[in-house]
Amino acid sequence: MDNQTRLEKLRHIMRKQNVDLIVIGPGAHMQYLLGFHPHADERPCLLLVTTAKETILMPSLNAQGSRTQTDISFCEWSDDEGPSAALQSALVSIEANNATSVVLDETMRADFALLLLHQLPNATHQFTFDTLGALRMRKDPDEFTVLKQNALLTDRAMQAGFAALKSGITEIVVYQIIKDHFSSEGASILFGIVGAGSNGAFPHHQTGDRVIQNGDAIVMDIGCTKNGYPSDITRMAIVGPAPDGYDEVHGIVEEAVGAAMEAARPGVRASEVDAAARNVITKAGYGEYFVHRTGHGMGIEGHEPPYITATSDTILEAGMVFSIEPGIYLPGRFGIRLEDIVILREDGPEVFSMLPRAVHMVES
Amino acid sequence: MDNQTRLEKLRHIMRKQNVDLIVIGPGAHMQYLLGFHPHADERPCLLLVTTAKETILMPSLNAQGSRTQTDISFCEWSDDEGPSAALQSALVSIEANNATSVVLDETMRADFALLLLHQLPNATHQFTFDTLGALRMRKDPDEFTVLKQNALLTDRAMQAGFAALKSGITEIVVYQIIKDHFSSEGASILFGIVGAGSNGAFPHHQTGDRVIQNGDAIVMDIGCTKNGYPSDITRMAIVGPAPDGYDEVHGIVEEAVGAAMEAARPGVRASEVDAAARNVITKAGYGEYFVHRTGHGMGIEGHEPPYITATSDTILEAGMVFSIEPGIYLPGRFGIRLEDIVILREDGPEVFSMLPRAVHMVES
Numbered sequence: 081m082d083n084q085t086r087l088e089k090l091r092h093i094m095r096k097q098n099v100d101l102i103v104i105g106p107g108a109h110m111q112y113l114l115g116f117h118p119h120a121d122e123r124p125c126l127l128l129v130t131t132a133k134e135t136i137l138m139p140s141l142n143a144q145g146s147r148t149q150t151d152i153s154f155c156e157w158s159d160d161e162g163p164s165a166a167l168q169s170a171l172v173s174i175e176a177n178n179a180t181s182v183v184l185d186e187t188m189r190a191d192f193a194l195l196l197l198h199q200l201p202n203a204t205h206q207f208t209f210d211t212l213g214a215l216r217m218r219k220d221p222d223e224f225t226v227l228k229q230n231a232l233l234t235d236r237a238m239q240a241g242f243a244a245l246k247s248g249i250t251e252i253v254v255y256q257i258i259k260d261h262f263s264s265e266g267a268s269i270l271f272g273i274v275g276a277g278s279n280g281a282f283p284h285h286q287t288g289d290r291v292i293q294n295g296d297a298i299v300m301d302i303g304c305t306k307n308g309y310p311s312d313i314t315r316m317a318i319v320g321p322a323p324d325g326y327d328e329v330h331g332i333v334e335e336a337v338g339a340a341m342e343a344a345r346p347g348v349r350a351s352e353v354d355a356a357a358r359n360v361i362t363k364a365g366y367g368e369y370f371v372h373r374t375g376h377g378m379g380i381e382g383h384e385p386p387y388i389t390a391t392s393d394t395i396l397e398a399g400m401v402f403s404i405e406p407g408i409y410l411p412g413r414f415g416i417r418l419e420d421i422v423i424l425r426e427d428g429p430e431v432f433s434m435l436p437r438a439v440h441m442v443e444s
Numbered sequence: 445m446d447n448q449t450r451l452e453k454l455r456h457i458m459r460k461q462n463v464d465l466i467v468i469g470p471g472a473h474m475q476y477l478l479g480f481h482p483h484a485d486e487r488p489c490l491l492l493v494t495t496a497k498e499t500i501l502m503p504s505l506n507a508q509g510s511r512t513q514t515d516i517s518f519c520e521w522s523d524d525e526g527p528s529a530a531l532q533s534a535l536v537s538i539e540a541n542n543a544t545s546v547v548l549d550e551t552m553r554a555d556f557a558l559l560l561l562h563q564l565p566n567a568t569h570q571f572t573f574d575t576l577g578a579l580r581m582r583k584d585p586d587e588f589t590v591l592k593q594n595a596l597l598t599d600r601a602m603q604a605g606f607a608a609l610k611s612g613i614t615e616i617v618v619y620q621i622i623k624d625h626f627s628s629e630g631a632s633i634l635f636g637i638v639g640a641g642s643n644g645a646f647p648h649h650q651t652g653d654r655v656i657q658n659g660d661a662i663v664m665d666i667g668c669t670k671n672g673y674p675s676d677i678t679r680m681a682i683v684g685p686a687p688d689g690y691d692e693v694h695g696i697v698e699e700a701v702g703a704a705m706e707a708a709r710p711g712v713r714a715s716e717v718d719a720a721a722r723n724v725i726t727k728a729g730y731g732e733y734f735v736h737r738t739g740h741g742m743g744i745e746g747h748e749p750p751y752i753t754a755t756s757d758t759i760l761e762a763g764m765v766f767s768i769e770p771g772i773y774l775p776g777r778f779g780i781r782l783e784d785i786v787i788l789r790e791d792g793p794e795v796f797s798m799l800p801r802a803v804h805m806v807e808s
Contacts, residue, residue: 105554119648122551122747141736144775145646159737160754186486186555190469191571193554207555282509284483372505373523383485390524411508 081220083115091131093211100179101203102129102211103196105188108380109212111308116149118142124163124192126170127152133174137167167199179203183211213385217377218399223309224423227378227401230267230311231421231432234304237261238315238435241274241302245442247294247319251276255287258302267306270382273314275299277323280415283372283407294320294444297414303382310382313433314405314419320444326416329366329408330439333416336360336406337437340374340388344404344422344429350392357406358390366408375403378421400424445584447479455495457575464543465567466493466575467560469552472744473576475672480513482506488527488556490534491516497538501531531563543567547575577749581741582763587673588787591742591765594631594675595785595796598668601625602679602799605638605666609806611658611683615640619651622666631670634746637678639663641687644779647736647771658684658808661778667746674746677797678769678783684808690780693730693772694803697780700724700770701801704738704752708768708786708793714756721770722754730772739767742785764788 081089090113094102104110104127110117118125123139138146138154146154155173157166171177179200184193186207197205207213219227240261244254251274259269275285276292280299292298301314316330336357343356354374361370375388378401386394386402405419418437422429445453454477458466468474468491474481482489487503502510502518510518519537521530535541543564548557550571561569571577583591604625608618615638623633639649640656644663656662665678680694700721707720718738725734739752742765750758750766769783782801786793 141647144773145648145650158735159751162755184554186553188554189550190548190552190554190557191550193557194569205558283505284509286509371522387523391526409508 081222083113086113086215087129087134089215090129090212093215094129094131097211098181099183099211100130100181101176102183102208103127103188104129104185104212105192107185107187108384109185109187109208109216111380112212112216114150114152116146118146122189123159124167124195126167126188126192126196128170128174128176130174130176130179135170135174137163137170163195164199167195171199182206183208209385216379217385218397219379219401219423220399223379224401226307226309227311227421227423228432230304230306230309231313232434233262233265233267233306234302234311234313235433235435236265237302237304238300238313241300242317242440242442245292245298245317245319245440247292247444249292251279251287251290251292254292262304265306267304270303270305270310271301272303273299273301275301275415277414278412281409281411281413283409283415283417292319295323296320297323297326297416297439299415299417301417301419309380310378312378312382312403312419312421313435314417315435315437315440316416316418317440317442319442322439323414326414329410329416332361332364332366333406333408333418334437337404337418337420340404340406341422341429344396344424346396346398346424346426348396350386350388350394350396351390353388353396353404354390354392357404361406361408369408369410370406371409372407375405377402396424398424398426404429445586447477450477450579451493451498453579454493454576457579458493458495461575462545463547463575464494464545465540466547466572467491467552468493468549468576469556471549471551472748473549473551473572473580475744476576476580478514478516480510482510486553487523488531488559490531490552490556490560492534492538492540494538494540494543499534499538501527501534527559528563531559535563546570547572573749580743581749582761583743583765583787584763587743588765590671590673591675591785591787592796594668594670594673595677596798597626597629597631597670598666598675598677599797599799600629601666601668602664602677605664606681606804606806609656609662609681609683609804611656611808613656615643615651615654615656618656618664626668629670631668634667634669634674635665636667637663637665639779641778642776645773645775645777647773647779647781656683659687660684661687661690661780661803663779663781665781665783673744674742676742676746676767676783676785677799678781679799679801679804680780680782681804681806683806686803687778690778693774693780696725696728696730697770697772697782698801701768701782701784704768704770705786705793708760708788710760710762710788710790712760714750714752714758714760715754717752717760717768718754718756721768725770725772733772733774734770735773736771739769741766760788762788762790768793
């Protein structure tokens with residue numbers, strides 16, 4: 081879908097919802113709408129869109145560089161002037177200076193948002209969830225292609241990590257091997273959790289100097305970015321014999337993945353998918369150890385709507401891309417998370433990865 | 445300075461300025477105060493500090509991992525509950541639920557800030573400039589040591605870039621060589637502008653596939669991060685003969701650097717330093733081509749206060765670290781920027797880099 085089509089679709093949603101103005105910072109939302117975003121720093125830079133017009137509040141030192149990327153008008157401000165007058169001009173130029181219903185990019189810096197709201201004292205605001213967020217949730221075929229390529233590349237990086245596992249190697253060395261694999265395929269690592277033994281019980285473990293030992297279960301949650309899109313997958317490995325109780329817990333998490341996959345259908349609430357996974361784990365007696373949501377959307381950003389949580393009323397639709405990643409974290413022992421990114425099709429989820437979710441066993 | 449001392453110094457400032465509450469997101473401010481910050485994503489995570497107490501609003505899945513890093517109490521919230529009730533509890537627990545004078549981390553996400561302000565409807569807010577920002581501006585000796593090491597490392601990366609320059613090489617290959625040099629010294633590249641010929645006239649040029657040719661002046665603005673601190677330097681190079689008019693413009697920029705260095709003394713306003721550089725360039729007839737401020741502070745963040753702008757009333761003090769980086773950008777021809785990071789001493793600026801600012805000439 082080209083940028084112009086995306087902007088038109090956004091305006092269609094704005095009209096339906098009586099939104100006067102959408103304001104976007106230099107980040108993923110702007111990338112989606114314009115195909116680029118200017119350099120993001122402390123200088124306020126905002127794309128302002130009404131149903132009829134649009135302009136960009138632009139730090140003047142980025143104006144020439146950005147001019148090569150878009151035809152949209154700029155309201156420039158220099159470091160000497162500061163952004164306030166230019167923002168006022170920008171609002172006037174698109175007839176939004178009396179906007180009352182404003183949608184804000186939730187990811188923009190607090191000072192950008194409050195600068196804007198200060199100039200629109202009568203405006204109510206909401207975030208992009210029902211407008212631009214809703215548009216971004218449904219991926220188009222070009223986005224699917226890139227996400228699929230990245231997922232297969234990430235399978236190979238995971239296999240490179242698997243191949244490195246042995247007793248005596250540190251988490252960070254395995255991370256480095258995965259990172260190098262990403263580089264070798266022209267991708268950049270986005271994150272790489274290698275959590276051995278009790279470290280695996282921290283869902284967001286910081287990969288470190290821990291030496292992997294015989295009997296360690298290892299959470300490997302890795303992702304890269306290439307061609308403007310990310311990847312994300314979690315698999316489990318064990319060096320040597322499985323720790324006590326591992327197989328039972330792995331089986332429960334796998335069953336939870338299966339239940340969520342079964343539940344995920346167009347027309348279903350995201351909360352029902354979370355419930356499907358959570359019920360399996362709760363019934364098995366591990367509910368308190370499943371400390372996070374079942375999944376998150378993925379597109380330009382690694383985490384974006386739809387969020388698959390107990391309280392999400394989002395109705396799933398074909399074309400949505402999200403993770404299914406239940407986990408059980410047993411403090412002091414091990415953690416198990418199994419994560420696949422899927423695209424929802426009319427008949428259910430299609431998994432991007434080709435790697436089986438079975439634990440990868442490494443002989444001691 | 446240890447974290448406890450920093451927190452005490454912050455509270456001293458809060459008392460003097462009658463600030464009830466400071467609220468910090470997971471970023472550089474939190475890193476400065478706590479020596480770490482939890483994983484930053486869309487889940488609201490906030491450090492809340494009053495003059496007497498402090499707590500952290502903490503997504504529960506990050507609680508165990510963060511617990512190893514700080515003794516501060518957590519007000520946890522799970523994906524299922526959402527953050528609102530936990531934030532209310534957090535405010536009550538530190539007796540800040542009736543706070544009227546609040547300082548917000550300007551870099552936190554807009555949704556974090558508005559979530560907080562929604563729960564404190566009677567509060568006025570300001571950003572950290574006069575409080576935590578003021579504290580962070582004056583570097584302590586440990587910070588100086590790291591910044592100095594990073595600067596010398598970056599000199600070597602610049603020299604690696606210089607050594608690669610030749611007619612026929614692309615900007616991006618030079619970038620890659622600089623990036624690899626950073627890696628070889630255990631640093632990560634933060635940015636690397638290699639802007640050849642007319643590309644150099646874009647202050648924030650995106651390094652790309654342009655082939656460097658005889659007669660190109662090349663802006664090289666590079667920085668890395670290591671040990672939690674960044675680096676930043678800009679030097680000029682020319683492959684083959686200098687383009688017409690280059691030497692005159694380089695001389696003007698060098699003179700502007702010198703004037704700013706002369707002007708920068710403890711007790712002087714930042715705007716006076718900007719004026720010193722700007723006057724040189726304006727008098728030489730190039731004022732309209734100096735499209736940005738003279739400098740920015742640098743510490744945990746690559747850009748932080750003090751900003752050296754025409755409108756900055758910040759009084760410079762010994763211990764402040766900032767860039768002096770005037771530039772002249774001639775569209776379609778070339779750009780020249782000369783940037784040094786300095787620490788202000790009682791008798792004036794001490795430059796971190798050991799690399800001369802003279803243009804690096806490469807024979808064709």
